[in-house]
Amino acid sequence: MNGSNRSIDPSCREKPPLAIDIILKLDIFGIILYSVLTFMAAVSMLLFIEECIYIYRKVPSNKKSVIIWVNGAAPVIGTMSCLGMWIPRATMFTDMTSACYFAIVVFKFLIMMLEEVGGDEAFLRRAAKHKLKISTGPCCCCCLCLPHVDITRRTLFLLKLGSFQFALMKIVFTVLSIVLWTNGTFDLADLSITGAAIWINPFVGILTIIALWPVAISFMHLRLVLRTLKIIPKYAMYQLVLILSQLQTAIINILALNGTIACTPPFSAASRGYMMSQQLLILEMFIITLVTRLLYRRQYDPLPVEEHNDNENTKMVMIPDSA
Numbered sequence: 001m002n003g004s005n006r007s008i009d010p011s012c013r014e015k016p017p018l019a020i021d022i023i024l025k026l027d028i029f030g031i032i033l034y035s036v037l038t039f040m041a042a043v044s045m046l047l048f049i050e051e052c053i054y055i056y057r058k059v060p061s062n063k064k065s066v067i068i069w070v071n072g073a074a075p076v077i078g079t080m081s082c083l084g085m086w087i088p089r090a091t092m093f094t095d096m097t098s099a100c101y102f103a104i105v106v107f108k109f110l111i112m113m114l115e116e117v118g119g120d121e122a123f124l125r126r127a128a129k130h131k132l133k134i135s136t137g138p139c140c141c142c143c144l145c146l147p148h149v150d151i152t153r154r155t156l157f158l159l160k161l162g163s164f165q166f167a168l169m170k171i172v173f174t175v176l177s178i179v180l181w182t183n184g185t186f187d188l189a190d191l192s193i194t195g196a197a198i199w200i201n202p203f204v205g206i207l208t209i210i211a212l213w214p215v216a217i218s219f220m221h222l223r224l225v226l227r228t229l230k231i232i233p234k235y236a237m238y239q240l241v242l243i244l245s246q247l248q249t250a251i252i253n254i255l256a257l258n259g260t261i262a263c264t265p266p267f268s269a270a271s272r273g274y275m276m277s278q279q280l281l282i283l284e285m286f287i288i289t290l291v292t293r294l295l296y297r298r299q300y301d302p303l304p305v306e307e308h309n310d311n312e313n314t315k316m317v318m319i320p321d322s323a
Contacts (some may be wrong), residue, residue: 016088078285164210
C-alpha cells in the first residue's frame with residue numbers, strides 16, 4: 001500500500017502549474033502545438049474584428065449590435081480558451097467568461113431572428129394568422145399534446161424573457177461563484193453535498209434549458225421565412241458552439257475528476273482534462289469562426305413583403321376557423 005502511494009507523482013496531487021512552469025517544460029511538439037493553437041486563436045479574433053468593421057459599415061443600425069454579439073461567440077470562446085491553455089490556474093475564470101458571453105448570445109440570437117424579420121411589429125404582423133407550436137426542444141419535444149399558442153405581444157414578451165433570464169442569472173451566479181471561491185467555499189472539484197458547486201451548476205443547467213426553449217420555438221416558426229438569409233446554417237453553428245463549449249467541456253471535466261484521464265506531470269488529472277478541453281475548443285472555435293464569417297458576410301436587404309395565399313411558406317401554424 002505504501003509502495004503504491006510512493007509511485008504517484010507529487011504533481012498529480014498539486015494545483016495546476018504556473019504559466020512559466022509550462023513554458024520551461026515544453027518540448028518541440030509542445031512548442032509547435034502551443035504556437036499553432038495560439039495562432040488560430042489570434043486569427044479568429046482578427047477575423048472577428050474585421051467582421052465587426054464590415055458589419056458597422058454595411059449592416060442597418062437595428063441589426064449591428066445583435067449580429068456582432070452572435071458573431072463573437074466562437075472568437076471570444078477561442079480566445080478565452082487560449083488564455084486558459086497558457087495560464088491553467090485561470091481556467092475557471094476563462095470558462096466563466098466564455099459561459100457568460102454565450103448566455104448573452106442565446107438572447108441575442110433570438111433578437112437577431114426577430115430583427116431579420118423586420119422587428120417586433122413586423123413579426124406580429126406576419127404572425128397575425130398563425131399560432132406557435134411550443135412542443136419543441138429542449139424542454140417539450142416529446143409533449144406533442146401541448147396546445148398551440150396565439151402569437152401576441154404577451155407571447156413575444158415571454159419568449160424574450162425566457163432567454164433574457166439566462167443572460168442575467170448566469171452573470172449573477174458567476175459573480176456569486178467567484179465570491180464564494182475567494183472564501184474557499186466554491187470548488188469545481190468538490191462534488192460533495194456541502195459544496196457550493198453541486199448546487200449552483202445544476203440550477204444554471206436548468207436555466208440554460210429554459211433559455212434555449214424560446215430560441216428553438218422562434219427558429220422552428222421562422223426557419224422558412226428566413227431561409228434566404230441562411231438562418232438554418234446560422235442556427236446550426238449556434239447550436240454547435242453550445243454543444244462544444246458547454247456539453248463537451250462538461251464531459252471532459254467529469255472524466256478528469258473521475259480519474260479517467262490520467263495524470264501527466266506537471267498536470268494533475270483534473271488539470272490535464274481542463275487543458276485538453278481548452279485545446280480542443282481553440283481548434284473547433286477557429287473552424288466555426290471561418291464558417292460563420294461566410295454566413296454573415298452578405299448584403300442585408302429587407303425581406304420581401306409576405307404574400308397571403310394558400311402557398312404561404314412561413315412555417316407557422318394557421319389558426320383554425322371558429323366556424
